[in-house]
Structures are given as C-alpha cells and as structure tokens.
Amino acid sequence: MVYLLAHDPEVDSTEYDRLKNQLTSYASELQKATPRFKTESRFLRYLFYKVHRTFLKQYRLSEPFNGLFNSGSYNCVSGTALYAFFLDQLGYAVRICETRYHIFLLTYLSDSTSVLFEATDPLDGFVENQALIEQRIT
Known part of the structure; x- marks a missing residue:
C-alpha cells in the first residue's frame, strides 16, 4: 500500500x-481491538467489515488508486491492497490471488486455515468456509 502511494x-x-500516518494509526487501532474477540476468525471478520465501512465507500471498475483516499471509490486492486496492508501490519501472511478479470486475497489463521477477503463484496466478502474458498479460487 505504502509502495503504491509512493509511486502515485x-x-x-x-x-x-x-496517508501513511493515517493508515498506520488505523492499523494500530485495529490491533488494540484484538483482545475483544475470542477467536482470530471473529477478529478478522470484524476487520473486514470495519475497514470496508471506513474506507471502501463506492466500487468502480475503473478507478485510479488515489480515488480510495480522495472519495472512498475503489476497485478490486485498491481494495485488496488496502486489506493486504492492514493484515500485514497485524502480522498476517497474505496471498494475493489474481484471475483474468479479478483480484482478491487469502490470509491464514494460526491453525493454517485460510480466510478469503473479497473487497468488492461488502456483504459476503469475508469467506471462511473452506469449500467456498476453494470454489472461488479455482
């Protein structure tokens, strides 16, 4: 994320x-919320929806990267980059998955199960069902 901002x-x-300070500060706030959750999965669900409500206001297929911060407009690349930044800041491994027309990410819980983050799906974009994840990535 910071790399993308530096080259914009x-x-x-x-x-x-x-922007770097804003994002780092927000990551710190997310980190402080971690103890409120009984499981990693619940925390990651919270993170997904909290970040979406705070930053990802309007999906647009062709949106320049800086639209994310200027107006809250985003596309699959900028939304995924934002999630990847926060997850990385919190110590989670992230795998970016790219198809011919789309991009999303997987992150991993301490028990090695994966969770899918789909930035362009504000309602059902947090997927922890392993069979559904497999369907989406194949």
Whole structure:
C-alpha cells in the first residue's frame, strides 16, 4: 500500500506522509481491538467489515488508486491492497490471488486455515468456509 502511494503521481510527499500516518494509526487501532474477540476468525471478520465501512465507500471498475483516499471509490486492486496492508501490519501472511478479470486475497489463521477477503463484496466478502474458498479460487 505504502509502495503504491509512493509511486502515485497524484500523491506528493506531504500527502504521502499524511496517508501513511493515517493508515498506520488505523492499523494500530485495529490491533488494540484484538483482545475483544475470542477467536482470530471473529477478529478478522470484524476487520473486514470495519475497514470496508471506513474506507471502501463506492466500487468502480475503473478507478485510479488515489480515488480510495480522495472519495472512498475503489476497485478490486485498491481494495485488496488496502486489506493486504492492514493484515500485514497485524502480522498476517497474505496471498494475493489474481484471475483474468479479478483480484482478491487469502490470509491464514494460526491453525493454517485460510480466510478469503473479497473487497468488492461488502456483504459476503469475508469467506471462511473452506469449500467456498476453494470454489472461488479455482
């Protein structure tokens, strides 16, 4: 995420620092919420929906990356990058999955089961059912 911001011609150094601080601060807030949840899965579900409500306001198929921060408009790449940033900041391994027309991510619980994050699906984009995950990635 920070790498993408650094190479966005629309983001100058002042804006880069502001956004980096905003994202890092938000990751810290998410980290502080972790003890409230009895399981990793419940925490990740919380993270998925909290991040979606806070940052991902309107899906647009062709949206420049900086639209995520200017208006909350996003596409599958920028939404996935945002989730990957927060998960990475919280110590989760992330695998980006790309199809011909789409992108999403998998992250892994401490017991090695996977959870799928689908940024463009605000209602059912958090998938922990392993059979459904397998269907989506094949």
